[in-house]
Amino acid sequence: xxxxxxxxxxxxxxxxxxxxxxxxxxxxxxxxxxxxxxxxxxxxxxxxxxxxxxxxxxxxxxxxxxxxxxxxxxxxxxxxxxxxxxxxxxxxxxxxxxxxxxxxxxxxxxxxxxxxxxxxxxxxxxxxxxxxxxxxxxxxxxxxxxxxxxxxxxxxxxxxxxxxxxxxxxxxxxxxxxxxxxxxxxxxxxxxxxxxxxxxxxxxxxxxxxxxxxxxxxxxxxxxxxxxxxxxxxxxxxxxxxxxxxxxxxxxxxxxxxxxxxxxxxxxxxxxxxxxxxxxxxxxxxxxxxxxxxxxxxxxxxxxxxxxxxxxxxxxxxxxxxxxxxxxxxxxxxx
Amino acid sequence: xxxxxxxxxxxxxxxxxxxxxxxxxxxxxxxxxxxxxxxxxxxxxxxxxxxxxxxxxxxxxxxxxxxxxxxxxxxxxxxxxxxxxxxxxxxxxxxxxxxxxxxxxxxxxxxxxxxxxxxxxxxxxxxxxxxxxxxxxxxxxxxxxxxxxxxxxxxxxxxxxxxxxxxxxxxxxxxxxxxxxxxxxxxxxxxxxxxxxxxxxxxxxxxxxxxxxxxxxxxxxxxxxxxxxxxxxxxxxxxxxxxxxxxxxxxxxxxxxxxxxxxxxxxxxxxxxxxxxxxxxxxxxxxxxxxxxxxxxxxxxxxxxxxxxxxxxxxxxxxxxxxxxxxxxxxxxxx
Numbered sequence: 129x130x131x132x133x134x135x136x137x138x139x140x141x142x143x144x145x146x147x148x149x150x151x152x153x154x155x156x157x158x159x160x161x162x163x164x165x166x167x168x169x170x171x172x173x174x175x176x177x178x179x180x181x182x183x184x185x186x187x188x189x190x191x192x193x194x195x196x197x198x199x200x201x202x203x204x205x206x207x208x209x210x211x212x213x214x215x216x217x218x219x220x221x222x223x224x225x226x227x228x229x230x231x232x233x234x235x236x237x238x239x240x241x242x243x244x245x246x247x248x249x250x251x252x253x254x255x256x257x258x259x260x261x262x263x264x265x266x267x268x269x270x271x272x273x274x275x276x277x278x279x280x281x282x283x284x285x286x287x288x289x290x291x292x293x294x295x296x297x298x299x300x301x302x303x304x305x306x307x308x309x310x311x312x313x314x315x316x317x318x319x320x321x322x323x324x325x326x327x328x329x330x331x332x333x334x335x336x337x338x339x340x341x342x343x344x345x346x347x348x349x350x351x352x353x354x355x356x357x358x359x360x361x362x363x364x365x366x367x368x369x370x371x372x373x374x375x376x377x378x379x380x381x382x383x384x385x386x387x388x389x390x391x392x393x394x395x396x397x398x399x400x401x402x403x404x405x406x407x408x409x410x411x412x413x414x415x416x417x418x419x420x421x422x423x424x425x426x427x428x429x430x431x432x433x434x435x436x437x438x439x440x441x442x443x444x445x446x447x448x449x450x451x452x453x454x455x456x457x458x459x460x461x462x463x
Numbered sequence: 464x465x466x467x468x469x470x471x472x473x474x475x476x477x478x479x480x481x482x483x484x485x486x487x488x489x490x491x492x493x494x495x496x497x498x499x500x501x502x503x504x505x506x507x508x509x510x511x512x513x514x515x516x517x518x519x520x521x522x523x524x525x526x527x528x529x530x531x532x533x534x535x536x537x538x539x540x541x542x543x544x545x546x547x548x549x550x551x552x553x554x555x556x557x558x559x560x561x562x563x564x565x566x567x568x569x570x571x572x573x574x575x576x577x578x579x580x581x582x583x584x585x586x587x588x589x590x591x592x593x594x595x596x597x598x599x600x601x602x603x604x605x606x607x608x609x610x611x612x613x614x615x616x617x618x619x620x621x622x623x624x625x626x627x628x629x630x631x632x633x634x635x636x637x638x639x640x641x642x643x644x645x646x647x648x649x650x651x652x653x654x655x656x657x658x659x660x661x662x663x664x665x666x667x668x669x670x671x672x673x674x675x676x677x678x679x680x681x682x683x684x685x686x687x688x689x690x691x692x693x694x695x696x697x698x699x700x701x702x703x704x705x706x707x708x709x710x711x712x713x714x715x716x717x718x719x720x721x722x723x724x725x726x727x728x729x730x731x732x733x734x735x736x737x738x739x740x741x742x743x744x745x746x747x748x749x750x751x752x753x754x755x756x757x758x759x760x761x762x763x764x765x766x767x768x769x770x771x772x773x774x775x776x777x778x779x780x781x782x783x784x785x786x787x788x789x790x791x792x793x794x795x796x797x798x
Binding site for chain 1: 487526529602603656657660664665670671672673674678681682683689690692699705706709712713714715716717731734735749788
């Protein structure tokens, strides 16, 4: 996205226009009005009709209609950095008064001085240190409140939007369309499970028990007679790449029939889903829209899409060309 | 249970009679016909009415109506040994031809010679060795098939029933009653998650994604071009005692409003559930019926109920006196 604040206003105006236009020219029964009439949309609709037609050899009973969605870059944006990383940086700033030692200690010093290069120079170790310092030490209830407070106040540096207003309107329509057709929709994300759960029901209609993600360890304690779950600074599970089918197995216990992703981190989830018996559907969101969102794929450090894009071509997975396929990107800002 | 085969026939006859009797004397709208009109049943019904009445200050929206159930001793029997342990012993016997070394190697030798004392003498280490030898090394799909095959052929040594016919009829009614009232029912068991998932939907109406349990580690592999999840001989998570609130947090992501257990292994789950804001319900199944099932509590090595029974009295949790409260124990055998 090359838009700045002013461009953002234009984009919202364009989306509003597109919204009006589509009401006029589309089938009112169309459940996916923000999708242009292209191959990706046709493939989605054909698959849903195929598995829901009771007289079809490919009929799938509702209990087996499991659809899994990556989150970052698939349901909401992930540039110029994963939104959860923006949250971690904001948490460092918020917690700094309690940690005077951070003023001279990397990676915290880099965050406080807005010197991200120093932070990133610390590599994975620095990132884990940031995550643990900002995601652990609270109870689960306290952490959920921190996330919700952050969403209320934080604004995206490019669009000026709330982060939870940078979800993709076409994907919101797709989630609703699948659920109307008896699917159970799950998130399977590399992001933190407890970072997503406070808001996925409100924003995506996906309840906490249908969110799978990375996690740190929690332990049960009785504090002053009150049972609490405390978040410990220790990795419990990384729900990314080969971890995604494992997370699906742990949480869902059966193989999805449809999977939606946007990066190489989703490849194994797409492979696992596609390899099941009977009708299967896999789709990749390809970020091709530098005007309305961002354009990136094989060379990006965030949301790299390289191997999975090749495999999509080989296996005939659907690929969304965001610039071409989506009539709108974000919902109208409602706040 | 002191019944042997002959006594079992009498018990089935008695249950059939009780079933007929209750149709005649009960309110046809009664959702819990196998429950006598006692305090435990009244407490259940009062709670459900309280949280579902839309004009009630205690109304709970359906999405928050999460009910969690222990499995062993709460939904099905657990004597004279946990049913999953019987499965493990049968697996040792089935796999023995591939493992000639087991003939002289404990704990396997003890199993093959029906010398359980030798097996148990090995303590926890021997039990873990048995579990890993019989639960790991397969893919997840293969393991599910093994469990289903076992349920088809194995019979309980005392009742002669299929193990999945030793589920409690009053609890099946309770699960259905809660779901009819908008509750989402979960299992939260110390048993193996993949041991339960193949049959919980068929037997309890609880789908795999609503089963929480102990697990071993699985890893994603591509074998001859086919993606598989392989079960590794390494503990991933123990869903017992203080692990139960952790398992609830990981899988469900919100606090239940109702919890059902039968042993000290459920204490922390009951504490965690009860300590939430608003209306909460906790119930303990007390095994008091040596005639129709088993009678055990404070001194039992399986399903010990001691601390949780004391806490139930202190906190006013409902306690089912199985002999007094339940009109029937098992459903009529249908096979």
